[in-house]
Each structure stands twice: as C-alpha cells, then as structure tokens.
C-alpha cells in the first residue's frame with residue numbers, strides 16, 4: 001500500500017488559550033449565533049401539513065422545496081434530492097460510487113470531520129491529500145499527482161469547498177471524464193456560490209450554514225439519473241416496491257423541515273444581505289492590515305456563515321488569546337485537519353504541509369446575522385493591533 005507518512009510536528013492544539021468564561025458563563029460575543037426564519041414565515045407551510053396529512057416520504061412540501069432549490073441554480077425539477085443532513089447526502093453519494101468498485105476515497109485533509117465519516121460509512125477508506133495554499137481547496141492538479149501513487153483503486157474523490165469557496169465544477173467534471181474516478185463535491189457550506197456540474201454536489205442546511213433549517217441538506221447534479229439513485233438510497237434503497245435494491249438508509253427530511261426550507265428560501269435575500277453586511281464590515285475594518293489574508297472574493301463575490309483570517313502562527317495565537325481574555329469566542333473550525341483527529345489518525349495519507357500550516361495560521365472570528373459594527377470594530381482592533389506591531 002502506498003502510504004506516506006509525514007513527520008511534521010502538529011500545530012499547538014486549539015483551545016489551549018485560557019477561556020475565562022468557559023466554566024462560568026457564555027462568551028460575551030459568541031463565534032456563531034444563527035438566526036433562522038421565525039415561526040410566522042413558516043406558518044402557512046406548516047398549516048398545509050395539517051391539510052395534506054403527509055408528514056414525510058417525499059410529500060408535497062418536499063417536492064416544492066426540491067423544485068425551488070433546483071430553480072435557484074438554474075435547473076429544472078429532478079435535479080435535487082433533499083437529505084436529512086449533508087453527512088448523509090455525502091454518504092449516499094459515496095455509497096453509489098463505492099458500488100462501482102474501489103477501495104479509497106481521496107479527500108483533502110483540510111476539511112470538517114464529516115467528510116471522512118461519510119466515506120467510512122460508505123465502506124471506503126479516506127486517503128488524505130493536501131490542499132492548494134491560495135484557495136485552501138483540493139485541486140484537480142493535486143489529485144492527478146496523487147492518483148498514480150496510490151496502489152489500490154480509488155473509488156471516489158471528494159473535493160471540498162472550504163468555508164463556501166466556489167469550486168470549479170467544470171474542471172472536476174473534466175477530471176472525472178479523464179480518470180474515471182467518481183467525483184462527489186462536499187459543498188456543505190457552498191449554498192451561495194455553488195456551480196453545478198454532472199457530479200453530485202452536497203450542500204448542508206444545518207443551522208450554522210448560510211441557508212439553515214436546523215438539520216438538513218440536499219444533493220444537486222445536472223445528472224437526473226444520479227438524483228434518482230440518491231433519492232432511492234434515502235428511502236432504504238426502495239424502488240417503488242418493498243425490495244431494497246440499493247444500499248442506503250433513511251436519509252429523508254420531514255415535511256416540517258421542508259416547510260422551514262421553503263420559508264428560508266422566501267427570506268434568502270434578506271439572510272444573504274445580513275451575512276454580507278457582517279463580512280463586508282470585517283473586510284473594511286481589516287483592510288490593509290499587514291500579513292493578513294482573507295479568502296479571495298469572500299463578502300464580495302460570495303458569502304459564507306464563517307469568517308476566517310489567515311496570519312502568521314504567532315500572531316494567530318496571540319489574537320486567539322487576546323480575544324479570549326476579552327470574552328470573545330473564536331474557533332479553529334477544522335482543528336488540525338483530518339489527520340489530527342484520533343479517529344482518523346491511522347488513515348493513509350500523503351504529506352500534508354499546507355494543511356498543517358493552515359491549522360496553525362487560520363482562525364474563525366465571530367460571524368452571525370446581527371453581529372453589530374461595534375463588536376466587529378472591537379474584534380478588528382485586536383487583530384490589527386497584533387499584526388501592526
């Protein structure tokens with residue numbers, strides 16, 4: 001087995017800075033504070049459930065929700081299958097890929113734990129590769145370089161849209177055509193800027209993502225056969241009979257979730273504007289700060305529900321500690337990268353110098369609808385003070 005281990009030291013564990021508020025009370029400024037649509041917006045949809053007496057199993061609200069989601073990405077009905085969370089959507093898409101044979105699932109180490117859990121749940125072994133330092137994403141070039149070094153057949157690859165960064169779906173379609181490796185895009189945080197190709201893209205509707213309904217997600221693709229396959233897997237692999245013809249499970253959403261989804265879509269423009277205000281204010285407050293990097297286009301071309309800064313390791317440690325002293329929460333959203341989690345420590349992997357560096361040099365700052373200018377000024381002043389010395 002081609003198994004390369006990198007011996008680079010782990011970055012310091014996250015959360016080691018003193019958090020004086022941890023035990024006593026919540027932070028003065030939390031790192032995330034989602035605001036979903038409120039009851040009045042969802043009520044007409046919820047009332048229709050009383051009349052339809054359909055509570056799940058692809059009811060009328062779910063159908064309407066899928067159709068409106070597809071339309072938002074310029075696609076007709078049949079291009080979206082909802083799922084109960086993005087992790088299960090990824091699992092089902094990877095079960096489909098695994099059925100075609102192969103052992104490994106290539107994925108970036110710089111991602112959330114869910115990506116690896118989904119591959120393992122689909123019976124595949126994650127093989128961790130590094131990411132591009134400029135975008136924090138796995139690129140087709142990195143994947144093409146890694147593939148010939150892996151001795152067992154690779155069943156699938158999961159490029160991740162880091163914190164909502166738009167991925168090049170066309171480039172990944174070309175990669176799949178060239179290599180025969182099934183591509184499944186983890187666009188969990190990518191609702192705003194996702195471009196849809198022929199491979200499955202999986203989006204999360206978790207409360208902390210930009211279009212939140214509590215728990216939920218959807219799979220979207222230009223390939224309607226793929227969507228039919230996912231929908232069957234989400235309903236025990238049934239195909240119009242009680243015979244399980246595919247490996248799957250229960251990945252459906254309830255009509256109550258679809259009701260909130262429809263209400264969330266009604267309010268999407270407002271929700272987007274609220275996040276954009278926060279991101280835009282951060283960008284302005286941190287403009288021209290030396291040694292500071294923010295994802296290209298974030299807050300302008302695309303929005304996300306998280307705001308991560310990249311700066312030298314020492315500065316990040318100090319920013320984290322100073323904000324903590326001020327009872328302002330921060331988060332290392334992806335901790336050390338997948339290779340740093342105990343459950344994934346033994347997974348095969350390539351050298352991961354970029355992931356290891358990003359784990360030490362990036363930090364999530366508070367970002368949520370309604371975070372006010374005074375708070376952003378206070379947070380930004382700490383960041384600037386540390387980096388301007």
Ligand SMILES: *Cc1c(COP(=O)(O)O)cnc(C)c1O
Pocket residue numbers: 085086087088111112114115160161186188189203204205206216217
């Ligand atoms: C949030 C997230 C997930 C998990 O989404 P759920 O809907 O909570 O299952 C998976 N991958 C990435 C990159 C994420 O950010």
